[in-house]
Amino acid sequence: MTKQADERPVLSVSGLDVSFSTMRGDVKAVSDVSFDLKRGEVLALVGESGSGKSVSTRAVMGIVRGNATINARRMELAGHDLLTADEEQKRKLRGRVISLVFQDALSALNPVLSIGDQLGELYRTHLNVSKKEARERSIELLRSVHLASADKRIDDYPHQFSGGMRQRILIASAIALKPEVLIADEPTTALDVTVQAQILDLLDELRDELGMAILLITHDLGVVARMAERVAVMYAGRLVETGSVDDIFRAPSHPYTAALMASAPRIETVEKLEPIKGSPPNLIAPPPGCAFNPRCTHLGELCTKVRPELIGDLPGRSRACHYPLVETAHVG
Amino acid sequence: MSAEPILEARGLSKTFRAGGAVFGKPFQAVKDVSLAVMPGETLAVVGESGCGKSTLARMLVGLETPDEGEILFRGAPIKRDRALRRQVQMVFQDPYLSLNPRRTVLDIVAEPLDVHGLAKGAARTARVEELLTAVGLDPAASSRFPHEFSGGQRQRIGIARALAAEPSVLVCDEPVSALDVSVQAQVVNLLIDLQKRLGIAIIFIAHDLAVVRAISHRVMVMYLGRAVEEGGADRVLVTPNHPYTVALRGSALEPDPARARLARGKATRGEPPNPVNPPPGCRFNPRCPRVTDECRTNEPQMKRHTDAAGLSGVACYHPVQEAEALSA
Ligand SMILES: Nc1ncnc2c1ncn2[C@@H]1O[C@H](COP(=O)(O)OP(=O)(O)OP(=O)(O)O)[C@@H](O)[C@H]1O
Ligand SMILES: Nc1ncnc2c1ncn2[C@@H]1O[C@H](COP(=O)(O)OP(=O)(O)O)[C@@H](O)[C@H]1O
Ligand code: SF4
Ligand code: SF4
Ligand SMILES: [Mg+2]
Ligand SMILES: [Mg+2]
Numbered sequence: 225m226t227k228q229a230d231e232r233p234v235l236s237v238s239g240l241d242v243s244f245s246t247m248r249g250d251v252k253a254v255s256d257v258s259f260d261l262k263r264g265e266v267l268a269l270v271g272e273s274g275s276g277k278s279v280s281t282r283a284v285m286g287i288v289r290g291n292a293t294i295n296a297r298r299m300e301l302a303g304h305d306l307l308t309a310d311e312e313q314k315r316k317l318r319g320r321v322i323s324l325v326f327q328d329a330l331s332a333l334n335p336v337l338s339i340g341d342q343l344g345e346l347y348r349t350h351l352n353v354s355k356k357e358a359r360e361r362s363i364e365l366l367r368s369v370h371l372a373s374a375d376k377r378i379d380d381y382p383h384q385f386s387g388g389m390r391q392r393i394l395i396a397s398a399i400a401l402k403p404e405v406l407i408a409d410e411p412t413t414a415l416d417v418t419v420q421a422q423i424l425d426l427l428d429e430l431r432d433e434l435g436m437a438i439l440l441i442t443h444d445l446g447v448v449a450r451m452a453e454r455v456a457v458m459y460a461g462r463l464v465e466t467g468s469v470d471d472i473f474r475a476p477s478h479p480y481t482a483a484l485m486a487s488a489p490r491i492e493t494v495e496k497l498e499p500i501k502g503s504p505p506n507l508i509a510p511p512p513g514c515a516f517n518p519r520c521t522h523l524g525e526l527c528t529k530v531r532p533e534l535i536g537d538l539p540g541r542s543r544a545c546h547y548p549l550v551e552t553a554h555v556g
Numbered sequence: 557m558s559a560e561p562i563l564e565a566r567g568l569s570k571t572f573r574a575g576g577a578v579f580g581k582p583f584q585a586v587k588d589v590s591l592a593v594m595p596g597e598t599l600a601v602v603g604e605s606g607c608g609k610s611t612l613a614r615m616l617v618g619l620e621t622p623d624e625g626e627i628l629f630r631g632a633p634i635k636r637d638r639a640l641r642r643q644v645q646m647v648f649q650d651p652y653l654s655l656n657p658r659r660t661v662l663d664i665v666a667e668p669l670d671v672h673g674l675a676k677g678a679a680r681t682a683r684v685e686e687l688l689t690a691v692g693l694d695p696a697a698s699s700r701f702p703h704e705f706s707g708g709q710r711q712r713i714g715i716a717r718a719l720a721a722e723p724s725v726l727v728c729d730e731p732v733s734a735l736d737v738s739v740q741a742q743v744v745n746l747l748i749d750l751q752k753r754l755g756i757a758i759i760f761i762a763h764d765l766a767v768v769r770a771i772s773h774r775v776m777v778m779y780l781g782r783a784v785e786e787g788g789a790d791r792v793l794v795t796p797n798h799p800y801t802v803a804l805r806g807s808a809l810e811p812d813p814a815r816a817r818l819a820r821g822k823a824t825r826g827e828p829p830n831p832v833n834p835p836p837g838c839r840f841n842p843r844c845p846r847v848t849d850e851c852r853t854n855e856p857q858m859k860r861h862t863d864a865a866g867l868s869g870v871a872c873y874h875p876v877q878e879a880e881a882l883s884a
Binding site for chain 2: 446
């Protein structure tokens with residue numbers, strides 16, 4: 225159904241740190257985050273609210289807001305070194321090579337421009353085409369995201385569309401220049417489930433057609449299961465487990481990943497839910513040792529003393545835990 | 557469970573005007589909705605945004621006056637009876653917006669005690685501390701302000717406030733929708749636990765079918781202001797009969813890759829329609845895969861019967877049968 229992902233990474237990030245200086249102290253929003261996104265693959269970044277998903281990807285896009293300090297060992301995008309690129313070079317990469325879709329389509333679209341003008345503008349500035357051609361291309365683009373009666377609605381303004389339609393328009397503007405990487409930050413969180421299903425189908429389709437890699441940010445494990453091949457789990461600004469979706473959902477090895485899955489309700493079964501006790505830590509003064517230790521039920525001696533490093537055993541699989549869960553062999 | 561409903565709504569309708577109270581176009585946010593909940597029972601109301609869930613909830617607790625229909629508490633019309641009103645309390649969706657940021661937790665939780673003159677001075681403080689303990693918070697929290705708490709903790713404060721007046725029915729409007737799953741489960745378990753201890757009935761409004769499954773005994777599904785299906789949670793969620801419930805069920809993703817991938821390429825077509833101009837006939841007809849001419853002209857009525865789980869019914873000319881629902 226979907227094309228096999230190519231092995232070369234199109235986006236490679238290593239040792240990313242982002243901190244915000246605030247009146248209460250330094251917020252360590254992202255610490256030592258590393259990942260590779262391969263061509264054509266969907267990598268999901270999951271974690272609870274505030275775990276650093278959006279800040280990590282905004283740092284890659286070069287659009288972090290606020291008083292931030294950003295450091296990384298490596299940040300490469302399709303052969304371009306983002307650490308040495310100047311603002312002008314980065315601006316050119318945004319849209320053409322990498323682009324972003326947010327949760328809140330209404331605030332991401334310009335309320336005083338018709339959608340035809342907004343999309344046309346992209347073509348005119350980046351591809352230098354005539355006004356007429358830009359308009360034709362915009363209509364074509366809106367058709368490709370299945371916006372009903374695209375030719376009639378091109379002169380409408382964002383507020384005249386439903387939430388699902390606006391999300392299609394936002395996706396259209398993100399893929400207009402056929403980027404190699406699409407960062408989708410909670411692209412369906414604000415939508416109803418039947419509309420979410422339409423948008424996820426659309427992302428699948430665009431990925432097949434354009435060979436785009438997608439970095440999908442979500443807190444919804446069902447969306448991860450539906451969309452992604454690989455998953456990276458974040459907790460308190462750090463990656464705590466990475467691996468293939470099939471492996472991790474079958475047998476999570478980090479206690480946080482396991483607890484997150486156990487807490488998710490399911491339609492088919494009516495078992496008592498198993499919440500994770502407490503809440504995520506304060507990122508100004510995270511607990512010593514493993515940041516998950518106040519909530520962990522698998523605690524050992526080292527947990528409050530030494531911070532576990534993210535280490536891998538099998539290729540592509542890693543976790544940051546002193547006492548990872550072992551896969552129990554299934555009988556039969 | 558006793559045979560008499562603790563709270564019943566008969567034929568509730570509410571019309572608003574879109575785009576201004578005087579010149580706006582009228583539309584029915586809730587149309588002819590009836591429901592009944594038994595003591596100690598949880599009835600979930602599910603549906604997508606704008607289908608009228610919150611409007612229904614606000615009518616049930618008296619924050620909104622129905623244009624038509626009536627609400628009965630143990631068989632007696634509630635109307636403006638304050639003593640009866642007290643029996644039905646609301647928990648709001650957004651723990652960030654529903655708590656006054658300038659008041660202490662003590663004053664927030666004590667609000668129903670003050671309004672109904674139920675306790676003063678030391679008794680008031682003691683009652684608040686008891687309520688905070690009941691919802692799993694440290695009683696010392698009473699001197700702090702809402703911003704000092706996480707989302708899950710704020711939702712506990714909202715529940716403590718709703719319980720202060722010793723209601724027999726809690727109407728919870730999307731109480732866990734704004735919370736992360738790990739914390740969502742804490743609040744769901746708290747509600748289940750309180751229900752067991754206090755015997756309260758719960759009307760649980762949600763759009764997430766999996767959460768609904770964890771907490772509810774019975775489920776009512778709404779679409780564009782109408783109740784389209786109701787019945788025991790097992791029947792409605794596992795083998796739905798209404799094509800819209802089937803679509804909702806098919807779109808709900810679970811943390812199981814093999815199962816979730818089955819949903820690929822199967823999205824229900826079409827946009828949710830504009831409530832100002834609902835389609836004639838069945839309101840779901842423009843998106844329904846089973847639509848026939850009859851559906852486009854006549855609006856199907858809910859036919860109810862009683863089964864082991866209580867009232868059960870579906871408003872559809874061509875309901876989906878069990879075997880089909882499973883393969884959809
Ligand atoms: N401009 C800023 N100033 C100070 N702190 C910030 C700023 N932006 C983000 N943070 C903090 O950084 C941390 C990570 O935020 P981020 O937005 O990446 O979380 P997230 O994982 O995307 O969460 P959500 O699921 O809620 O979108 C949070 O603790 C947040 O409060
Ligand atoms: N006070 C109001 N004035 C006008 N329209 C309203 C008002 N309250 C709700 N509505 C509209 O009524 C419909 C149902 O709303 P609501 O009950 O909040 O839906 P839900 O809770 O199911 O998302 C929506 O179209 C909403 O915009
Ligand atoms: S390192 Fe210790 S506290 Fe952290 S997840 Fe592993 S077992 Fe739990
Ligand atoms: S009445 Fe007709 S259009 Fe409506 S849900 Fe049933 S089959 Fe579909
Ligand atoms: Mg975010
Ligand atoms: Mg609502």
